[in-house]
Amino acid sequence: DAKTTQPPSMDCAEGRAANLPCNHSTISGNEYVYWYRQIHSQGPQYIIHGLKNNETNEMASLIITEDRKSSTLILPHATLRDTAVYYCIVRVATGGGSNYKLTFGKGTLLTVNP
Amino acid sequence: EPEVTQTPSHQVTQMGQEVILRCVPISNHLYFYWYRQILGQKVEFLVSFYNNEISEKSEIFDDQFSVERPDGSNFTLKIRSTKLEDSAMYFCASSRKGTVLETQYFGPGTRLLVL
Helix, strand or coil, X not given: CCCCECCCEEEEECCCCEEEEEECCCCCCCEEEEEEEECCCCCCEEEEEECCCCEEXXXXXXXXXXXXXXXEEEXXXXXXXXXXXXXXXXXXXXXXXXXXXXXXXXXXXXXXXX | CCCCEEECCEEEECCCCCEEXXXXXXXXXXXXXXXXXXXXXXXXXXXXEECCEEEEECCCCCCCEEEECCCCCCEEEEECCCCHHHCEEEEEEEECCCCCCCCCEECCCEEEEXX
């Protein structure tokens, strides 16, 4: 799986959009970008994933650059409960075996301030 | 909404003792996983399990660890002889299928403290 780089921490004001960047410059054509988050000491929670098109669900939007070397997770109206560590994970889409596991990095600690 | 559950939420044990951590995956899921997170460190993959067999295991998952699906609902992680360095949060996860596009759903974790 391709390596990802995320800032260690970010702040956001409550009610504002939180934009979390991720660099994955070595991503290959069959690798998906996944985002999970972990609220303090809880189990990781799936947010969204995408291949090359922008994606949106009830939690967030995922913007992937045209060259796919970076992406941004957008929480449109951050709340205090969105304070968490956000993980950007790149995963190969084909095959089995080692593709099953999730490989977590250090992620970005997003702190939403009142 | 269906969720993965884990018991106990906290477990304190003496070094050298055996512990069994229990998980109830989401009912129609077929793939099961254990991860662990030492305090202040990354979430690390331990093992994946499908069709009553280990699909993959990490270097961490040595002979002291074993997994089992003893019945149709539970999925367990056993540590035979705990060490101090086994102290961590242990997360169970499950997914419908094993493909990378299937979301893994995580339980709330068991905090294991080895004294």
